[in-house]
Amino acid sequence: MSNLMLLLGLLNFALCYGLEFRYHNTTEVEEYLKAVHRNYSSFTHLHSIGKSVEGRDLWVLVLGKSPTEHTIGIPEFKYVGNMHGNEVVGRVVLLQLIDHLTQGYLSDPQVTRLLNSTRVHILVSMNPDGFEASTRGCVYSEGRFNKHGMDLNRNFPDAFQGNMDMAREVEVQAVMDWLQTEPFVLSANLHGGAVVASYPYDNSNEGSELQSGSSVSPDDDVFIHLAKTYSFTHKSMHNGNSCYDLKNFKDGITNGFNWYPLKGGMQDYNYIWDQCLELTLELSCCKYPPETDLPGLWEDNKQALLAYMQLVHLGVKGQVLDSRGTPVKNAIVEVQGRNNLCPFKTDRNGEFYRLLLPGNYTFKVSEGTFSERCTAFKVDEESRSITQVSPLTMTSSSTWPRPTHSHTRACITVTAVTT
Numbered sequence: 001m002s003n004l005m006l007l008l009g010l011l012n013f014a015l016c017y018g019l020e021f022r023y024h025n026t027t028e029v030e031e032y033l034k035a036v037h038r039n040y041s042s043f044t045h046l047h048s049i050g051k052s053v054e055g056r057d058l059w060v061l062v063l064g065k066s067p068t069e070h071t072i073g074i075p076e077f078k079y080v081g082n083m084h085g086n087e088v089v090g091r092v093v094l095l096q097l098i099d100h101l102t103q104g105y106l107s108d109p110q111v112t113r114l115l116n117s118t119r120v121h122i123l124v125s126m127n128p129d130g131f132e133a134s135t136r137g138c139v140y141s142e143g144r145f146n147k148h149g150m151d152l153n154r155n156f157p158d159a160f161q162g163n164m165d166m167a168r169e170v171e172v173q174a175v176m177d178w179l180q181t182e183p184f185v186l187s188a189n190l191h192g193g194a195v196v197a198s199y200p201y202d203n204s205n206e207g208s209e210l211q212s213g214s215s216v217s218p219d220d221d222v223f224i225h226l227a228k229t230y231s232f233t234h235k236s237m238h239n240g241n242s243c244y245d246l247k248n249f250k251d252g253i254t255n256g257f258n259w260y261p262l263k264g265g266m267q268d269y270n271y272i273w274d275q276c277l278e279l280t281l282e283l284s285c286c287k288y289p290p291e292t293d294l295p296g297l298w299e300d301n302k303q304a305l306l307a308y309m310q311l312v313h314l315g316v317k318g319q320v321l322d323s324r325g326t327p328v329k330n331a332i333v334e335v336q337g338r339n340n341l342c343p344f345k346t347d348r349n350g351e352f353y354r355l356l357l358p359g360n361y362t363f364k365v366s367e368g369t370f371s372e373r374c375t376a377f378k379v380d381e382e383s384r385s386i387t388q389v390s391p392l393t394m395t396s397s398s399t400w401p402r403p404t405h406s407h408t409r410a411c412i413t414v415t416a417v418t419t
């Protein structure tokens with residue numbers, strides 16, 4: 001039997017009996033993802049978002065009822081693993097997650113509900129060159145950086161300290177381009193070397209966001225909820241145990257800047273520039289642990305990974321339509337009291353998604369010369385089904401000019417969803 005035949009045979013075995021708990025190299029991951037897509041083609045889609053410096057594909061597996069394209073009302077979620085090539089636990093648990101989701105769709109109610117209502121994108125390794133160059137070790141090992149010796153989590157545009165003249169690495173550019181193609185709502189970036197859920201901001205220019213050593217975003221309450229959901233669903237993260245000489249993290253969460261300031265990070269970029277709320281999840285004290293630890297690490301994270309994905313349905317989603325019912329793209333949708341550095345805008349379908357905790361909110365929607373304040377509404381904790389509150393009656397207020405634009409009678413359709 002040729003090596004390829006043997007590999008395919010082993011992969012098919014893996015698909016039937018669960019994925020082996022060991023480290024799979026880049027070629028094996030690629031073959032595994034292709035086999036998954038072949039076996040589950042009705043609800044998966046496999047594509048490469050670009051190539052690494054050494055020419056390895058950055059494969060993304062998409063899972064959902066409509067895997068090849070966005071569906072209006074279905075939020076887009078993503079997980080990214082192995083951005084630091086020597087932090088390998090994220091890569092392993094994402095492969096296990098793919099195994100769990102594909103095996104469970106249409107048989108496991110939790111998985112079926114999730115994939116029927118969410119489109120999930122998984123980039124198992126953002127830095128395959130780094131992984132291939134990495135050596136096993138807990139604290140420091142080769143392979144953190146890409147082939148150019150660059151730290152990919154310091155290479156994104158930074159809103160606080162301009163680094164626009166910095167050359168973007170191909171792996172970073174591929175992710176930036178990917179963000180333009182899908183209206184991502186929520187994501188997580190999986191790392192190792194600590195056990196904590198870290199949330200934006202990672203950086204600050206010492207403006208009003210800097211509060212008691214933290215760099216506080218307008219959506220701080222939401223981020224804390226996201227981080228705590230992960231840490232308390234995780235087997236031990238919420239205990240806040242330190243690794244080595246690291247500090248204790250209360251409830252297993254931390255503001256990124258409060259832990260240590262970081263310029264050019266991916267989570268701030270996602271949140272500030274792409275309106276996708278992102279956490280950095282540190283999954284293990286040891287960056288590259290022995291293979292015998294892998295089953296336990298998967299069990300520690302399994303329910304947390306699933307629970308976190310479900311949070312993409314938190315809050316409010318809706319569509320901005322003009323008087324003819326045509327979706328209005330690039331309309332600014334602001335929640336009063338949350339002054340995002342880059343205002344959230346509707347996507348090409350006029351959609352918006354705002355993750356919010358239960359409470360009362362007022363939205364302001366504006367586009368061109370049209371500006372209107374919508375009536376307040378409530379995100380109800382008890383409501384588990386989609387509640388139509390449409391169309392909202394818009395109040396005419398002296399604060400806001402009467403609309404004069406062709407979108408005079410534009411209206412906002414708001415759907416309140418909590419899970």
Ligand SMILES: [Zn+2]
Nearest residue numbers: 084087191192
């Ligand atoms: Zn890392």
